[in-house]
Amino acid sequence: MIRFCLSMVFLTLAAPVSAKEAPDDGFNPEALDAVKGLQRLDQRLHNIGYRLVHANIRFCDTKAARTGLLLNDVAQYADQKTARFALGFDSSIGITAVAPNSPADLVKLTPGDTLRAINTMSIDEITVDDPELLAEQPAYRRIAAINRMIEQALVENNVQLTVSQKGINRTVPIASVLTCPGQFQIRVSADRSASADGKLVRVSSRLAEYFLDDDEFAAVVAHELAHNLLKHRERLDAQKVNRGFFGQFGKSARRVKEAEIEADRLSVWLMANAGYDPQAAIRFWTRYGKEHGKGIFSASTHYRWKKRVQLFEEEIAKMAAVDPVDGKYAPPLLAIND
Known part of the structure; x- marks a missing residue:
């Protein structure tokens, strides 16, 4: 999912950050609200889309393997520090949404988890110099490469994700389900x-x-x-x-x-x-x-x-x-x- 610059966009849906939640080291509360608001919209659309493509698989002539995960890269935001805090990531790549009752949900992956590795490859080792990625804008190439790596591993039915949850690393095998493409x-x-x-x-x-x-x-x-x-x-x-x-x-x-x-x-x-x-x-x-x-x-x-x-x-x-x-x-x- 492509993320647009939020430095000047404030979503009216976003709830204010409470005094308890707001950091005290110079974050812009309006920028925090914008990121959190966009994440809520992302989560709603992701969950609705997953339900639609999963429920109608019987009637689709083309199928796609899904985990129910929606990943995000803070490099897509103008203010990366604010985005990382708002999304709850320890590093740059993390989980924005997990569709209910999906394979990702069943292994207890949650929004805010930071993605550390896919199988044995660290996220930091994933390259973005593949010619097929050149059509993507530079800030979006890494997340495109990561999503493609997961999709390819799903075909082989061999995906283990290492994530950081509140600072603690855990590695979980993740399955997939077939859905309509979408x-x-x-x-x-x-x-x-x-x-x-x-x-x-x-x-x-x-x-x-x-x-x-x-x-x-x-x-x-x-x-x-x-x-x-x-x-x-x-x-x-x-x-x-x-x-x-x-x-x-x-x-x-x-x-x-x-x-x-x-x-x-x-x-x-x-x-x-x-x-x-x-x-x-x-x-x-x-x-x-x-x-x-x-x-x-x-x-x-x-x-x-x-x-x-x-x-x-x-x-x-x-x-x-x-x-x-x-x-x-x-x-x-x-x-x-x-």
Whole structure:
């Protein structure tokens, strides 16, 4: 997960640091609040994303090995000293979030743990000179290298992580589970937006703060995840859809709208399978639509909010008319891989 500069960004969600928590050696309380607030958003999105991809694995034709861990590198922050204190790390690399009931949770890894080694390799020995990492910004290359090393070790089913918990080192073997593919990122921004690029789901910090509960949060995440699971970017690229100004008209606009409709329809099935209330999609878009018109997007490529609500109602009715198997509803738009 990419972390943006927080030196001038103060999240309104963040609770103030109490006098007992605040250090007395010159930390900026507002900067501490910003880091802690972003971590809370990261944790919410990480947990929601993990639930969605884990619960719907049966219906995905591509699978990914997951531990439930979200790692962070303080090098991604302008004020590294403040970030390290706020996140609770003893060093530069640590755990930001652990998805409940994930393999990482089962071995009692916790947010604030500092990562010391992967198998026998110390974190300090991991190099970032691989050509494949050059596409990443310099501050993000080390965490990308670490995540890739863990992913490769998971394929071999041989991962031991050495972590420091409150200054005490422990080494734990960590397993993985197969999930649908999906990566999730909070993007620090003053706008309210969400997007999908084929692999990654991004939600802006301001939009994340707007949700009333995790069910509403999951409604938007499930919509963006649906785009990725349905390979909409690949399909639109193959159709040579124009994503620029002229993409708002004609054939391109029609094809983008078709993809948006599919993502809306699939999203409530993904939500229900993960234990989220699909009615939250109706609640969110009704509230947001009344306040902001068409919703997050104002282009002709998206339905107005009332039409979106109608789509959700239709899909929820379809779910009510079928019997789940082992508590899961088979989404009509996804292949079933039993």
